[in-house]
Amino acid sequence: MSQELYDVMAQSIIDGEVEEASLLAERAIAEGIDPLAAINEGFVKGLDHVGEEFGCGEMFLPDLVLAAEAMKAAVAVLEPELERTGQERAVLGRVVIGTVSGDIHDIGKTLVATMLSASGFQVYDLGVDVDVAAFAQKAREVNADIVGVSSLLTTTMVKQRDVVEALEDLGLRPRVKVMVGGAPVTHSWAAEIGADGYSEDAMGAVQLAKALVAG
Numbered sequence: 001m002s003q004e005l006y007d008v009m010a011q012s013i014i015d016g017e018v019e020e021a022s023l024l025a026e027r028a029i030a031e032g033i034d035p036l037a038a039i040n041e042g043f044v045k046g047l048d049h050v051g052e053e054f055g056c057g058e059m060f061l062p063d064l065v066l067a068a069e070a071m072k073a074a075v076a077v078l079e080p081e082l083e084r085t086g087q088e089r090a091v092l093g094r095v096v097i098g099t100v101s102g103d104i105h106d107i108g109k110t111l112v113a114t115m116l117s118a119s120g121f122q123v124y125d126l127g128v129d130v131d132v133a134a135f136a137q138k139a140r141e142v143n144a145d146i147v148g149v150s151s152l153l154t155t156t157m158v159k160q161r162d163v164v165e166a167l168e169d170l171g172l173r174p175r176v177k178v179m180v181g182g183a184p185v186t187h188s189w190a191a192e193i194g195a196d197g198y199s200e201d202a203m204g205a206v207q208l209a210k211a212l213v214a215g
């Protein structure tokens with residue numbers, strides 16, 4: 001797979017070209033490129049660039065919004081392919097996942113949910129801006145094995161701790177494991193709040209979930 005195509009994919013996100021991003025995603029499938037590689041080596045690189053530029057005041061919110069739309073368009077094309085290549089298998093466990101309240105970032109969380117589901121987990125995706133109590137209630141309702149909590153903002157990360165506590169309050173810990181993620185989240189933060197694990201990406205999240213259900 002040529003670096004050139006990955007670079008064009010990244011550029012389509014930087015330019016916020018929704019049509020172009022979705023056409024490139026289709027091209028990746030037609031050329032037999034691993035859909036996760038297309039996301040991680042191509043499109044995400046563009047989004048990272050936009051995030052950096054935004055962080056240092058070189059790009060602005062409308063750029064971020066357009067980049068996110070282009071990213072979502074590409075992921076929407078690649079998602080069925082990710083699921084298809086996951087193949088049929090027995091349910092490995094039940095995972096409740098969502099982005100904490102106050103935070104509407106959903107691209108990474110949805111990618112993790114898709115990869116978990118493609119890998120054989122039954123996934124209950126609560127979406128974004130999810131109340132702390134809703135994570136715990138859903139976990140009890142579906143008898144979850146794992147609760148996955150995403151936060152992309154430093155200001156909302158503290159809600160991950162609240163989810164751990166809400167599960168404790170309902171008497172669901174330690175049976176229900178908690179995994180956390182999102183750009184500002186780290187291993188040490190996960191340990192500090194009493195979560196059972198952290199992963200920096202979707203593939204790592206699948207490995208982590210498998211390890212957590214294996215005990």
Ligand code: B12
Binds near residue numbers: 112
């Ligand atoms: C796209 C984007 C947006 C889009 C989101 C669209 C959407 N539908 O998601 C929009 C434009 C809406 C947006 C808004 C804002 N954003 Co924004 N955004 C980003 C950006 C550029 C990319 C995020 C992304 O999708 N990355 C790609 C995915 C694939 O990666 P990911 O999310 O990190 O997820 C992976 C891992 O983290 C992990 N993971 C994620 N979740 C989970 C969960 C579990 C359980 C596990 C195990 C793993 C895991 O696996 C994922 C897959 O590999 C980031 C910069 C960056 N590079 O992170 C800024 C960024 C996160 N945003 C930022 C900010 C400040 C904002 C705003 C406050 C801006 C504003 N002034 O309004 C608002 C907040 C709105 C809100 N209340 O939530 C800051 C956050 C700073 C901070 N540390 O707090 C960042 C870092 C940009 C920056 N450098 O300043 N944003």
